[in-house]
Every structure is written in C-alpha cells, then in structure tokens.
Amino acid sequence: MNAATQATAQRQDDVVSLMDEIGRAAREAAGTLALASNHSKNQALLAAAAALREATSALLEANAHDMALAREKGLSGPILDRLALDTSRIESMATGLEAIAELDDPVGRERERWTVPSGLDIARVSVPLGVIGIIYESRPNVTADAGALCLKSGNAAILRGGSESHHSSHAIAACLQQGLAAAGLPEAAIQLVPTTDRAAVGAMLTMTRWIDIIVPRGGQSLIERVQSESRVPVIAHLIGLCHVYVDGKADAAMARDITVNAKMRRTSICGAAETLLLDEALAPEAQTSIVSALVDAGCEVRGDEAVQKLDPRVGPAGDIDWDTEYLDSVISARIVDGVEGALDHIGRHGSDHTDTIVTQDDKTAELFLTRAPSAIAMWNASTQFADGGEFGMGVEIGISTNRLHARGPVGVDQLTTMKYVVRGSGQIRP
16 A cells, blocks of 8 residues: 555544544434423524624634635636625524524424323324434535524534535534533534545445434535435435426416516525426417516526527527526526426426416416425415525525425424324233
C-alpha cells in the first residue's frame, strides 16, 4: 500500500471514528429528549430563536464567507439563491422556531384507545423515531428547521450540511445548542457534523446502530446516492417535477396568475412548477395570455408545436424537458386532451411531489384531486404553497414522496412513530 492510499485509508478511519462518537452521543441524548417535557423543549426553541436574532451580524458574516467561496467555484444562480442569508431570512428562521414551539407536543399523544373482550386496555401512542440523520446541501436554513423539528418531536438530530454552507450552518447550529443549554437539555441533541469530508455521508448511511432514519435534502445525485447506498431507512423525495394543469373551464385571469406565481415566485424551491399543461378546450386567447404572461415575467417557455404557435418567443421542447426539474426561470408547456390527458402526462413524467388543477368545474377538480399520484394535489392554488409552514405545520424537514410512513410535508407529527401500550389486570391467554 503506497503512502497516498495509506493516507486515504487513515482519513476514512478517522471520519468513521468521529461519526461513531457523534452517533453514540446522539443516541444518549435521544433517550433524554424522549422524556423531556413540552415546556423544556419549547424553552429551548424560544431561546434558540432569540440567539439567532442576537447573532444576526455573525450569521451574515459567516454567510458572506460561504457566498464568496461559492462564487469562486462558479456555482449557479439558483444555488446561490438557496445559499444566501439576509436579515429577513434570519428572522424567518427565528419565527419558524417560535411557530414550532407553539405546536402541540406530538410525543405521548394517545391516538386511539379501546378495550378487547379479554379485558385488556389497549392504546396507540405516538413516540419519537429516535435519532434522525439529515443530509442536505446548500440551504443553511435547513439547519434551523431540521434541528428544531427533531427537538420538538423528541428526536436527536445529526445534521450534515453541504460544504458550500459550512460556515453558515455552523453559526446557526451554535444558536440551536445555546437554546438547548438554556433549557438544560443535552447539546448533543442537535449536532452538526464538523467535517466537509464526503466520507461522513457514507458513514451516516451505514450507522444502523445509532441512526434510525435518514432524511436527504438536495439535488438528484445526492438523493439517488442516499437511496442506493443507505442501510438506514430513508424519508426522501427525488425531485420536484410539479405541474400546473389549466382546465378548459378555468377562469383565465386566475389561471394566468396562479401559473406565473407557481413558476416565478421563487424558481429554486422544490414546489416551483416545472411543466404547464393547457387543456385543448381552453379558449386560444386564454392559452396565449398564460404563456405570454410567463414570457413577459422573464421565464423561458419550451413548448410543443401547439404552444409554440401561441407566442413566437416560445422555443421547442425536447423529450428531456418533460422530465427536467429546472429550478430556474424555465418551464415546459404542452396542450393536452382534457383532465385525462393531464393525468396521463403527470403519471408518465411527474415525481409524485405537487400538482395543481385550475378549473371552475367541481367534478373535474375532484377527479384530479382523487387520481393525481401526487403527495400534494391542489385545486385553484399555486404549487408554491407546497410547504409545511404554509400548511400550518410550523416548518418542515422536507416534502416526502415516499409511500410509507411520511408523505407530503414532514413536520413534527411525521417525525414520530407509534407504540401500543397494553394495560391488563392479570390476564393470561388460554
């Protein structure tokens, strides 16, 4: 074994040892959190929110360092947008923590209770998952959101942020740990992996002894790697290929406004619309007004032949466009044969994330809401509302497209599981 190979092996061993220490500490902290009172958890959240506000200058300085490095690396505009912090985003993180504190405690909640003929009293009660590993990329606010949601739901969190947000995430994590200390809770309840070495991700994916659930948030390559390599159960969504379907009986002005908002309000989030589907029965002038409004708003529209005829500024869409999450000011558009055509397209090209229908026809809307395969199906609303905060959940750790356990926005309730508590009076089974 040459020197370079030995050095690599030693580095990997060092990372594995580091992650084992973090995992052991997280497991111990999870035992304490599972028994923590709602008051203590809320105290920690409110103290962390106050710490974020007090550390605004330090957070902006750390973020400026990350932004400078990101620009040197030539990272794209959407990534820079996700990475950037300003005073309003810091305040949003703080208010998000306060909103989580106001939620009911999901731990110990009795979901159902009944008595069986044997006389046994059986209750189904919510309990924490245990230790949750969150692997994410450029969004430093995930540090606050994920740590706070895990804390409220009684779970310890191991956070592995992206290298591009390293300084920002560490500054935010320090505020969360200040909150834990103020409430007398173990600081190891929220730990940020201190190394940017990619070997730390590989270690997390095999830490079945310490980690109960992995939640990845990031680009397609990260999600695919986690889903392929993880030996720990995963809650994830692959991509956010969200659709806006404008039905023939839609209000044209409403459809225009919803479509532009769904695409352009913030193009870099997973709830941004990536494909526009127009019913062939929609009046041509209404079709044109929607497409032209997108172009006028600065969006590049790539359409099929019928859409290209609506506005000379529309470019051609290739096969790859229907399967592309742009996360930028680009949208694909096509004409479809009614709601059935829209559902067929979504079924072939969607990612089970969020899809919306715009129509004044109740029957058609209910058909879409029932049959759309999406984790979130909407009617007469922008896909940009696909967010735990907008759903009244405080914030969310992500939007899950899983079929099992959690689906849609993952908030405090979705970060718990169930146990059955059985109370008897001496029964033995015959």
